[in-house]
Every structure is written in structure tokens, then in C-alpha cells.
Amino acid sequence: MATKQKNVGVDDLVMLTEVSEKSLLDNLNQRYKDGVIYTSIGPVLISLNPYKQLGIYGKDQINLYKGKHEFEIPPHIYSIADKAYRSLLSERENQCIIISGESGAGKTEASKYIMQYIASITGSSTEVERVKKQILESNPLLEAFGNAKTLRNNNSSRFGKYMEIQFNLGGDPEGGKITNYLLEKSRVINQTVGERNFHIFYQLLRGASAEEKSKLHLLSPESYVYLNKGKCYTADGIDDNVAFKQTRHAMKIVGIDEPLQEQIFRLLSAILLLGNLNFTATGTGNNSNATISDKNIANTIGELMGVDPILLEQSLISRMISTGQGARVSNYQVPQNVEQALYARDAFAKALYSKLFDFIVRKINESIEVKTSGKVIGVLDIYGFEIFENNSFEQFCINYVNETLQQIFIDLTLKTEQEEYVSEGIKWIPVDYINNKPCVDLIEKKPIGILSLLDEECLFPEGNDASLMEKLNKHFANNSHYSNVQQVRNQFIIDHYAGKVFYNINGFLDKNRDTLFNDLVTLALSSKVALVNEIFTYVAPPLEDVEQEKKNRDKMVRGGYANTGAKSVIPTDKKRPITAGFQFKNQVGALLKSLYSCSPHYIRCIKPNENKRSLDWDQEKCSEQVRYLGLYENLLVRRAGYCYRQTFAKFMRRYYMLAKSTWPKWTGDAQQGAQLLLDELGIPKQEYQFGKTKIFIRNPQPLHSLEDKRVVRIEQLVTMLQSVWKMYKQRQWYKRTIAARKIQRSYRGWLLRREHVKLKNQSLSIFLNNKERNRQSIQLGSIAFIGDFLSLAKDSFTQATIKKEEGDQGTLELSVHVNKVSRHHKIQKRALLITKSHIYAISSHKPKKDGSWFNIKRKIPFSSIENITLSKLSDNFFVIHVANEHDYVCETNKKTVLITLLSKLYHENLQKNIQIEFKDSIPYRSQKGTSELKFSKVDQIPHQKPAASAADVENYSAKPEKGCLKILVLPGLPPETKSIIIS
Template sequence: MERDLHERDRVGVQDLVLLEDFQSETAFIDNLRKRFKENLIYTYIGQVLISINPYKNLSIYDTAVVEYYEGRNFFEAPPHVFALTDTAYRSLKKENRDQCILISGESGSGKTEASKKILQFIAAATKHKKKVEAVNDKLIGSNPVLEAFGNAKTNRNDNSSRFGKYMDIEFDFQGDPVGGNILNYLLEKSRVTHQSSGERNFHIFYQLLAGADDEKLRKLYLKRNLDTYYYLSNGTKGKTDTIDDVKQYHLVLDAMKTVELKEQEQDDLFGIVASVLHMGNVGFTEEDGKAKILKPASVDAIATLLGCDTEKLAEAFTQRTIDAHGDVVTSPLNRELAIYARDALAKAVYDRLFTWLVNRLNRSLQSTTIKGHHGVIGILDIYGFEIFKKNSFEQFCINFCNEKLQQLFIQLTLKSEQEEYLREGITWEHIDYFNNQVICDLIEEKHKGIISFLDEECLRPGDPTDLSFLEKLNFHLDDHKHYISHKKADIHTQKTMGRDEFMLVHYAGDVTYNVIGFLEKNNDLLFRDLREIMSNTKNSITHAIFNVKDLTSKKRPETAVTQFKNSLNNLVDILMGKEPSYIRCIKPNDFKKSGQFDDKIVLHQIKYLGLMENLRVRRAGFAYRRPYDQFLERYKSLCPKTWPSYPGPSTEGVQVLVNHLKFQENEYQMGKTKIFIRFPKTLFNTEDAFQNKKNDIAAIIQSKWKGRQQRKRYLHYRNCIIIIQKYIRRYQAKKIADKRKKAVVIIRSFIEGFITRNGPPTNVNAAFIELGKNQWLLRLSKRLPPNLLSSYWPDCPYSCREASQQLHDIYRKWLARKYRLELSEINKKQFQLKILAETLFKDKKKSYQASFKDKFLNERFENEYSELREYFVSNILPAGENIKYGTPVTKFDRHGYKQRERVLILTEKAVYIIDTKSLKLKHRFSYEIIIELAVTGESDNLLIVRIPTDLKKDKGDLILEVPYLIEAVTKAIDITNNPKILNIVHKDSLSHKLVNGKEGTIDFINGNTRAISKNRENGHLLVVNKI
């Protein structure tokens, strides 16, 4: 705080306690105005924070500002709501003392915004756990809901709180929020049915009509036109440019989800809100002194929304049931009483709905941690002192509340001052101040106070009226100096004061009250019929807030003012048990304009907030106090003995300092831990001396700094030169060492690589392996095998084995492909036949290997067979057939095995057997009738052609000895493309078909000489294979 004292002429002092002329209202206002013009909206009176509404957004509440004030000493930083909140929070956390922050001021001064900033700071300062964030979200989320149902636009404030609110925030032992609780006071329920000119009803009505979708409005039987509803059209137009009802409606819905209002609860809640609007549209006419309902549709809508019987509800609006000691009498209502009953129901329903909503929020905010004591910070957002042109019952209650809080404030302030003086060992001085206890007693004293007289008049038999109540006040209180009747007032006051009014001399000023409506509002009467209807509704909320037990209770209900007095006394008891902090909110003008400061309006609020009285109490002692260490740390430069540091205790240092500054004995006192300075001028002189001393200190610091910098620069350069030399030497030595090391590595790698060049690849032998690969590839390119028959392939290094194998395979495949491409069609066919022969006979017939080297021919005819060939082609071969193969063969008769020289000819379609002598055709059969071509696995050339036995001409199997057996059979199978007809038999004997289905046998034996003959002993054909 002290750091800004030298600018006090421009921006004023941060703490009004430091005002030299603290008795002057002009100096007080002038200081506030200076700060307001510089957007410094916060000012202290000791530890009381004054907040002036700027009517514009200031960038003094962002995250950086929150972090700046977290954990900072109260007087170290400029005045701010965050500073006050942080002090209260740290006192709670470190000292385990419950706190409360009391916010007061008139409507439009920024009380609600101040409470929001307190919640914002607490949420930001504790936002590090998911569970804590959920609690913070609920605490902050309760505001939009309460504002929607409890705030309204007035001529002074677009978002005026029309109820008092006290919120307890509960903290665990770690200082984290774990829950909360809300108490509400004196909701202005009369606003439901009537608003002054230019004002609106509660926000929720307009938000619902503007923000709800068409389907929801249809279910609630509502229309968007505000003029449709009587309760919304008797004040002003509902729409205003400064309020976005659609946006606010959706914010309220989101907040309801945050505080865990169930969907059914929301439906019932909005059903009640809609029903209140419909109640205003229930009009009445009068016939023979009896009220009649004009708009039954509105009654139907109410009954449907609340879940009650339509006829019973209509009857309750137009008649009254009276139970007089067991005698039940039904009395019809006239139009005036019916309207009263309707409005009373609307106010009662809305008032109880608001109380239910507060209780429901409390259930959501309830701590879920272990039961027991939690640390608490309470926030009281209460109505400020109200003085209107016409002041009624509500203003009387509000101003009574402010009197009680002012009394509490004075008591706690004086108590705090006295405790600090005692703690520090400072002599306590008696302080004269106005004690408003006399006004509180005037209002609430039992049997003698205004409240007692009001209740007495409300409850007495007969026909009491507001004027009879006024007469009673005038009779009993006429001698009280703070009560002024019309008769007692001076002539000037009588001109402005009606005969139905009385005046109270409050601590904040004189207020004239009009008694009209006092009895009605205090009785708060709701006819039994309507209460009974509401208690039987199906709507869960109305059923809960209208308890059936209340109908049967014989106990007279408390009046409204008594209820308020009791709740106010409970609130005072709560606050007395906590360490208080205060925020006094002031509005700078009546037009909600930024930058405009109206001295008259501000002075009026200063008076009724008791700020001058507060300042006078604070200044009755000492204007300034600081712990010794802080005071010495700031001003030690003013004394040579304490500069730059004092070696002893800070208490002695401060004493040495004030002696050097020549403080007079009446200007200060030394406490146990703090120095107390009585006059602001003493502090200002000290601060001015400090500001002037700054130049000398700056010169000393500069000279020392420059010398130190030069010395530092010299040492730096010297060290740099040494370091550079060191690194150059090191670099050169390292360069030589690296060169030697590199040479060693190269030589070692060369030797190791050479030794392991034929081993697996490594980093060491990689170069040798690459060299070996290159050389091998060069050698290989010059020494490739010339053809496929060559099995030669050059040796390769170890590392090229896989590549060598792959190249060998690729090269052979390439040679093979090259050879194939160069083959003629004849040679290609020759290869195909050779491959077929290999498939048929390899490893199956012993003579196959001998036939491999012979080239397969299409004909085996010598010159001696030329005539036979020509004859066959000319006379036997059918047209369209060509000789595919021909060879001489020996045929064995099927009876007796006599050998016959024959020629075997194969065409595309048939097999021909020609007699070599007669040139006659002996056999012809197509390939289709051949059953099997049977050969043995031995080296013989015997071929058995099995044919069907039912052929007329060719009867029995053909037995042929074919010189080129492998070639002939391969040709036959190539022509038929049916390798399945070949049967290679590995047996010692083989049977064959003879004439007439008989069978013959062929035996196979091994011998020195190959021969085929008939065995005369058994008649078998004997085939001898050469071993």
C-alpha cells in the first residue's frame, strides 16, 4: 500500500484511514472520485473494502490477477475483492477460524457481482482436484438459478436481488471446498403480482417465455406474447435491450444440470412458474355480491399443470370455508376478495417455490465427506438501506435488517480494534460513537417495539386496520426521540408527511413509512380452501411445500415480521461466531452510466452505510500499523545505522529508525510485534522522505552496480582468454591424438579384415568382402560354362556363396532358354518324346537307359522295306491318314508261338500289322479298342497288345517283339495321348488271351544270352533276358 502514497495527490490514498482530514465528507468523497476516475474502484477503510460500481467491464478479474493476489499479504497489494477474499481464506486455512464476508449496499451498487467474484476467486484458488471442481461448479452454478427466480429489473438495477442471501461455503482440513449451504431472507413476493412503473417481474417468467421451445410452451399452455399475462404487463414492457432472456434461459438450464436438478423436478418447477402466470389471468366479475370467474380456461391450465381438480380450484377462488370450533361455514367471496385470494395464492406459491429451490440447492451442495466440523466462509449478500418516495412494509424490514447489521459491524469493529491493542500491549482509548442499539430496541423490543405492536394489532379481535396500528404507535412511542409522528413533526416535515405515515430516525438518515398494507403483508393470509387444494396436488413440489399438517395445526402461524426478526437474530448469532470481513458497495450514479460520479448520490450512500462513522472509529486510535520487519524493510534506507541492513532484532531497528526520524512521543507507539503511527501526516512525511531518498540510493546503487559490472566484465574477459587458450591447446593435442588413433584403427581394421575376409560379414572385413565380391564377379564374367552339359562353375568367396548359387541357377536357366529358342520344330518334338519316354519308363524298365542315347525316328524302314511302304500307302492307307511311325517287328502266333516277320505301322487313327512277304494287311484296329499295352520291367523288347476277345478277325492278344520297344510305345502313347494304356509288369510270368478265350503264359527268366522260344515242356513262351 505504501508504494502508492507518493501518487496520493493524483489517485488518492488506498486506505481512507490515511486521510488527514478524516472528519471531512468532502475529503472522503474527493478521494473516492480520484480513484474512480482512474478505474480504481476499490478502497480500504482499514480492513473494510469499499467497492464502487464502474458500470463497465474492467480487466481486473482474469487468471493473472487471481494468481497475483493468491497468498499475498493484505496490505502488500492494491485494494481488491480478491485481496479480502484471500485474507479470509488464508485465515480459515491456517488458523482454522470460521470467516464471513458481509456485502451491503443499495440496489445496483454491485453486491451480487461482488459475491460472484468471491466465488470466482475461491474456485480458482482451489481448482486442482476433480472432486473440488465439481463442488466449485455447483457453488457457482447455484447463482444463475437463484438470480433467475430471485432477481428482477428495477428502476435502479437491471439485475436487482429481491431477496437476502447468506451462503456458507464449507472447506475440509486441506482448505478444499466440500459443500455449501444457502439461507434466504424476505423474498419480495409482492413483485409477483405487482411491479412499479418501469420495472419487471422476476427474471424467470421472461426467460421461460423467450427461451423455451414451442413444444415446451405448448405443454405449459403458454404463448410468447408478454401482454397476454396480467402479472407481466402491469409494470413495464418485459423486453429490454440490456437483458438477453433467451441466453439467460439456457444458462439457467445448464446451471440446473450442474446442481443436479432432475428432469422431472425441472418439469414440475416450470409447471409451477407457468401456473403463476395463468393465475394472473383468472379474472372475476360480481353478481349479487358473489364473484364469478371470467376465464375458466386459465383455471383449467392451472389445474392441469399442478395436478388438481378444476372444479374444486374454481370454488376455492370464489368462496371461503371457515371452521369455527367445529362449525364449518362456506362463505362466497366478492370480486375484491376473490382477487385478493388469487394474488395471495400466486405470491404464496412462488414464495414457497423459491424456498423449496433454496433447500433443493442445499441438498445438492451438501458435503459428502465425513460428518463433523468443517471450516466455513460465509457470504452475506443483503439488501442495502432503502429510502424511496414511498416506503412500505418491505422497506421497514430491510432497514431494520441494516440497523442490526450496523450494530453488529460497530461491535465487531470496536472489538477487533480493542483485541489488537490488548494483543500488542497498546493502551486502549475510549472511542465515542453512535450506538444504534436504541433504534434496534425501538423496532424489536418485546412488548414495547414496533414489531410487537404490529403483531398485537394483527392478532387482536375486532376489525384492526393499518390506521389503528398507526394510532397505537403514536400513542406508545410519541415520546421516543427516534420516532416521529405527523403530529410530532416540525412544520417543514408535515408538508411532506401524510397522516398515514410515521418517520424513524435511522443511523443512516430519516425514513418515512406509509402504514397502508402493513397488516395485510404481515398477516400473509392464504385462505384454507386454497391451501387444502395445493396440499393435494399431484405436482411433487406444490405437494411438498403445502404440508397437510399445516391444515390440521391449531397453532397460530408466526407473522411475516416475526419470522423475519427471528431469522435475522439467527443470522446475527451465526455472524457473531465468525471472523468478519466487510464489502461496502456504492453506485456512482442513478443512471447506470460508466465514468459518471455524482457526489450527492455517493454522499447519501456513505451516510447510510455508516462509512464516516466507521472511519471515525478506526481513526480514534492509530491511522497506521505495520509489523516491525515490514516497516524496517521499507524505510531502513532513511537511517545510516539501519542501511543497508540492521544486525539486531527488527524491534530495535525500528526504534533506531524512528529516533533518527525524530518521531514525537504522541505520534507513535511500539507494540509487541507492530509499530503504531497515530497521524497520517507522520506516515506521509516518512514516505516522502523515502521517495526523495530513492535518488541517493539510486546513485549509490548505480555506482556500485557499474563498478561491479566493470569488475565482472574484466574477470569475464580474463576467464574467457584462459578458457580459449585452454581449448586451443586441448584442440591441438586432441587433433594429434585423434590422428594417431585413427591410423591405429585403420591398420588394425585392415589386418582384421584381411584375416576374416572369408568369414561372416562384419564392420571390420566389409571392405575386403566388397573387394572379393568385385574380383569374383570379374573372374566369373570371363569363365562362364559354355553350355548346359558343362558342370564347371568357378569357386567363390565365403560371402558370395548364396549369390553364386543363385547366379549358377539363373545362368543355367538362361542357357536352357537360349537352347530352347534355337531348337527346330523337329528337334523340339524329339525332346518332347524323350521327356515322355522318361516319364513312362525311367526307373520302371531296365532297357530305358540303353535307349536314351538313341534318337527317336519316325520310321525304321530300311531300303528293303521301300516297296512295302509304297504299297501300303497306295493300296491300304485310307485317305486322310498319315504314317506317324513304322518299324519291323516279330509277331508270335497265338497258338504255338511261331515267329512271323511283320511291319508295325501307326497312323493318327489306327494300328496296322503288314506281312513283309505278301504285303497283305494282317491286322488293323483303332486305338480306342486297345485295352492295354503290356511290357515287362526287364530288358526284353516284348510287347503284348491286349484287345477285346470278341473281335471276329483279331482274336486274342497280339504278342510282338519290337526292336525299338521304348521308341514304339512312346510314339503310340504320344499319338493316343493316353498314358494309362501302358502297363509295365514286374512278374516272372505273364498271361495273355488266346483263341476262343483261352489263355497262354509267357515266362521270364534271366540268362547269359537273350532269347525267345517255346518251352516244350509246358508249352509256355519263354523269354530269356540277358543278365
């Protein structure tokens, strides 16, 4: 399998020979150093942030993982995505992929790769493409509003996200839903040095046009108090200007049109300006009241938000208190001091932003909403366990959700594990594992859990952090997961599954109350800007548990709890806003409900170092995360019974090549095959058990041995296959060559035959009805017209001589013996060589050292041939009349071929026909002057010598006479006789 991942350490930690946290870390480290970031623990994927592009994503890799089972390929995020998708289709069950890890560990990147994979392997109809585009485009939009540069991650998601993609029956995405959790809204008003506010603020300030800047009253980032707490205005790797264009594009895709975009930008500008709104104290001491220092800012905010600036000021510097009930209700305007006004201002800014964020999520959801129900794949990208120097309410909530996620993890993993053993009929000894239910109960149990007590304390007007601390210490004095810090009164400790965390109670009540006074809500509701109005009017549909919780709260409020020590009289206020903790707990409850209804897949992300540097491995940090993510626990659970389980069929598919009895093909029952294989390899019976459909192997050693043998065997097979392949290729090549030769031969034959027919026709056109024929010249063998009667085409001297005379183009077309008539009418043996442009008369001599064996006696270019004359009788004489030179007179029994070929070559060379005449006597120019060939037909040739055979009998005799050569010729076949082709 050609994956880009290398084979380093073990792919699956269950295969570790020694199970310890150290060996687990060592294996991860070894792989990380080699650029292998994915490792698994059974079905759980561990992902290390490589902090560089590894080239392991994209179309090719997607194709590699598509439809593959995890045992066939190295661990990869695509494998998890593929498994979830395949299970959704095959089992018609909801799937969820839970990605966790600390900030900067790579959760968001992982979720993007999952989305990319799903988008890539599903259909491409217009509607499906539209849905995919909306789902994919939701990402940059959410990142703009929900991400920020932090010290740990330049693009840190400051919210949790559960994204569900719904699929139709054909397996194509048809819509989806995003649920957001716990936006870090305190970032709107404050940032740690070196960190930024949410990206969208910088995008707007940098990307807006000059006209927009003026219309929206935008300033430079440095001018806003809410942006300069962190003294950081840019983020490496982020171009706010470009990002703003992407955000606007994404807004368009999810249906946020330009007018609505403008309202959003106005609100963002107003939020920023709220931070610049200062208050001045009037009066002294406890009686000092706040007034707005710079009315212009209030006016601008009023304009941007579509509210009356006076009402804005009123809502910030005073608070309406109602007393009495029914008709007796009286309202009082209570002035606020500067500190209270600043608190109200910041609370307003935070509320505006978080409600805007919820609105953006709602808009995305509207665009991808599906009315029908269908199966989903949910991807949970949620903050991992957090343990800081100072842990506050936010860490408490984050760790709470992680604790519950760990609980489902243990529940589901162990549950499936146990169920599998039972259904397969496997004997196993249940192992103890950390059960974190008591810790979850400590936090969320009703009526006495930390969250319940916190809510209760918030209901008391005089409730504060210290009183809450007291109650916690009292109630959980005997809880093994809780302890207090004797020396530091404002801290309590929770012993989470990931370790002990010290929480600072300061601010718990305030953050939980999350108060936004009614005055500010009323102000927002008076806005002429539809968006501002809408985000405050919107009421989230109640979660089932919220309703139940309300009932409990009402009960608690009415009666109090005897054993809680809660003060007995609590003012009931049904309109009291639901607390942040209460809301979060319900969200977590709803999330868990969704997750429990799905088949889960886990991705645990680890950040190998704090410096965002590739190849850097911080052992302590990694060990901490391994603990927080519960990986070691996970490994123990997975190794509790059997480290390996696989269906017989898949087991055979992987190892069948190891035993003689199952190689090269096992077609029998898979279980029987597995038994034969294990027996042949001598694997002891106590090392494995056969279930109903699967084989279970207890320890990794036999598996290592199987794997090692497989590697060796595959190498052997590869070599064998290569040689078989080579042989096959060679055979193929040989067969192809033979076939090609046959084809070439047939083709050449065909060409020859075609040429032959052409030449025959040409010879007929020359000789038919012009000349008597003799038997030899009408029986034209199929090679006759090849013309190289002397086989000189391959003779090197001939070739060299022709090349010398004519250059590289020169080739021999015909070679033939002739009897030349000399100037004295003597017969001389010669040979004629004919090329495409010349006739050469040659006479042979003894071969010399230089390889020469003939001389050229005469060279006649075609262009100087005037005509050719032959007799009308059946003799073989002909005269080549040469312009301005003596003519060439000769005789040959190959004259038909010679004249035909010559006439063809002549035509090809000079584009005209050669003149051929037939006469009873042929006058010609000899070297001595004029001469003549005189022909007479006779019935018998006097004094003819007997011949060896009839074929050798000459049909003529030539006798020099004065001024001529007299030639007596026996009668031949009539001139109308056609040549016969003998094939």
C-alpha cells in the first residue's frame, strides 16, 4: 500500500510489548520525529500537531483511504472519516467524531480534514454541491467571529462546536446543523498581553472600504480600548484584509446579504466604541454617581445601534428597580457609580457580541437546515482539559464537559467491548477501570452538586463567592474527588480523571449570574436596527432538560432543602435569567444525549510543544496531555482482555500467505482456515480464542510474530511477483515481437503483391501487343519484381559505391546480369545496377583488399535517356538511347522486369513516361559511329549448340555483319499473350 506514512514504531498502541505510559510516549515520540503523526489505540486515533505541512492530505490520499478498512492501511484521519461514513451507510446509524485536545493541538484542522474528506467522497449534483459549499463556507465565517489569536494558537477557536451533517439515503450531504458552546465572551472586553480580540474586529477595521470606514465610524485598531488590552494587532499567518473578503463571501453563501452585513458591521463598530465610553464620578464617596464623560461617543454608538443616546446613557448609569406586586408595583431609577457603570457597559458589550455570534450560527443553520430527518455524522470540536495557574469558572465548565465526555468514552468503549465479548461468547475477566461517574456527580448531581449549589447561591441577594466556598467545603467534606486548600481560602480542588485541578472561586457567582440588567435589554429592544432587536428578541427553543430543571428549581426555591443549610427565604422571581452554569449544563446534557445516540469515533489531539515548532518534543507537556486525554487509561481498557480482535475473513485476508495450507488461495471456511494457519505457525492455543465470528488474540507477541512473518513473506512474494512479472512481460514482449514480425511480413507480402500486380499491369501496358513473348518472360515469379537478382542490396561495397555516387539517398533498386553488345558487336558479360536515378554498367574483377570487386563502366542518368527500343520479336535485346552519347545495347532474359522497373523508376524520378519503341531493326549510336540491330524471325537457328535443357535453349543467334548485328529469332508466343504470375 503506497501511503506516504512510514512504518515507525507500532501503528496501534495495543501492539506495544510493554504497556506503560513511558512506552506509549516513546512510541509517539519516535513516530513524531519521523513525521508520522497518526497512531491508534484500537479505534481511537491519536493525532500529533506536526506544525508543518506533511503532504499527507489531498485527493490522492483520499483515494487511498476511500472504502478501506483500518487494518489495511496506516492510521489516518481519513480512515476515521471513512469508517464513520461507511458505518453510517451500512448500519444506518448516526455517527459522531469526538475531537478533543488542548488549545493548538489541531482539533479544528482535524475537523476541516474530516469535512474535506466527506465533501470529496460524496456526490456532485448541483444541490449536493450547494449544501457542501454552505457547510464548508460556514467554517471561515465561524472562525472570523469565534476565533482569536492567543498565546497558544494564532487561530484559536474560542468556542466549542458540534457540527452535524445530515445525509440522504444515497449517502450525500443534504444539510446540517451547528451547535455552539461557551463562547469566550470575556475576550470582547479584555485580552492577555500578546493576544487579540476576535478576528472579525481586525478584519473589519483593515478590510472595510474608505466609504464604509467613514459610514461605520471606524478607527484604527490601536484607538479602541477593547482592542489594545493585549497590545497585539496582527497575527502571524493571518492576513485580516484577505480574511475579510473571505468572511464577506462566506456571509453571502449562507444567506447574509449586504444590508444585513451592514447591520452586523454597525453593531461591531458600536461594540468597539462601547469600550471607549468612559464615566466620570459626580458626588463623593459612596454617593458618587457616574455620568458619561464623552457624549459624542454615546451619540455615535446610539446612531450605529439605532437607539436613543440618552436612553443608552440612562441604561448604563442607572438601574431600574421594581418593588411590590401587581398594581402596587413601583419602579425606581437607582443611580450607579463609575464601577457599576463600567460593569454594565462591559456586560452589554459581551452580551451584544455573544448574541451576535449566536445569530451568525443561526443564519448558518437556516441555510443548511433540512426539514426531513435523516442519519447524521456529528463532529465535535471542543476544548480539551485545561489546567492553568489560575483556574476559574471557565476552566471549571470546560473540565466539566471533558469529564462527561470521558465518561461516555469509558461507557461506550467498555460497553461495546463487553458486549462484543458476550455476543462472541468469549471468556474474559472484567478489569477495573477508572470510573469517573463520582466526579461527574460531584459537579452536576442534583440537588447537591457544585453547579446546583452555585445556582442556589446566585439566588441569594447576599450570596457571594466566599459563602459558596463555605457551602462547598461543608457539603463535600467527605467526597473523595473534592478537597479544599487550608491555607488558601478561595480555592477548592477537584480530582478529575486527568488530575487534580485547583479552582479559584473568585468570580464564580458573577460569571454564573451573567447578569445583564433589564434596562440594557429594554434599550436593545428599542433599537431601530432590526438586527439588534432580533438578537435580543430571539428565544432559544427550550431543551427538554431545561424544563425539568426549571421544575426542580421552582421546588428548591419554594421549599429549600433541609440538608443544604440554604437560607429559608428566597425571593422567587420567575423572570430571573437562567444562569450560565445552568445553561451550560443543559447544553452538555443535550450534547451527551446526541452523542449517546451515535456510534462514536475518537480523535485525541496532542500538541507536542509550546513553541509551535515542528519536530520539537516536550516530554513533560506530552505526558501531561496523555494524562488529560486519558490515553493510558484508554490503552489499559483496550488491552484489558484481548489486544486484537478481527473477523475470521479479515484475519485470513491479512495472513493467508503465511501458511502452505492456505496459500495461494483459501476458499474454504474462514474460521477453519484461521485454525490451519495458526496450527501451522505453531501459535499456542492459550494465546487466542475463537469467538462466533472473530478471532481474539490476547497478547501482542503472537501478533508481532504474525506481522514480522508477513513482512518477510511479502518481501519474498514481491520478489517472486517481480520475477513472474518480468517473465510475463518478457513473454508478452516476445509474443508481441513475433506477432509484429508476422504482421510486418504479411504487410510486406501484401505490399509486394500489390506492387507486383501494379508492375505486371505496367509490363502489360509496355509489351502487350507490341512484342512476341517467350515463356520465361511471361512466367513472373512473385519475387521477380523485387529486382535485386544479384542480391547486392546488402553488399557493403555496392552500398558504399552507390552512396559515393549519389549520396545518402542512393539505393539499389535492381541488379541484373546482361550481355552487352560491344562496339565490335561482341557480347560482353556485364551487370546493370539501377537506382532511383541512374543506370550503372559494371564489370566485376577480383575482390581487392579495400573490399572493391567491380568497376563502374558506365553511368547513365535517367535524365539523359532519350528512349528505349526493342524488337517486335521474342528476343531479349534492347537499346538505351542516350542523349549526346553512344547508346547502350544489351541483352538479358530479365528484360521484361528490367524495362518495367526502369520505366517505373524513370516516371517516379522525372514525372514523365519513358519512351519505349518496338522496331524490326534498331539503328543506334555506337562508340564507333552508327550501327544497327537487324532482326529476322526464323524457324530454326542454324548451327545451334545443344543445350542442357529446353529452358536453356537460346531462342536467338546474333551475328555481326557489316555495319550491323544480325539477329535471328525463333518464333515466340503471339504479342497478345499475357504474363502469368506464379505466386
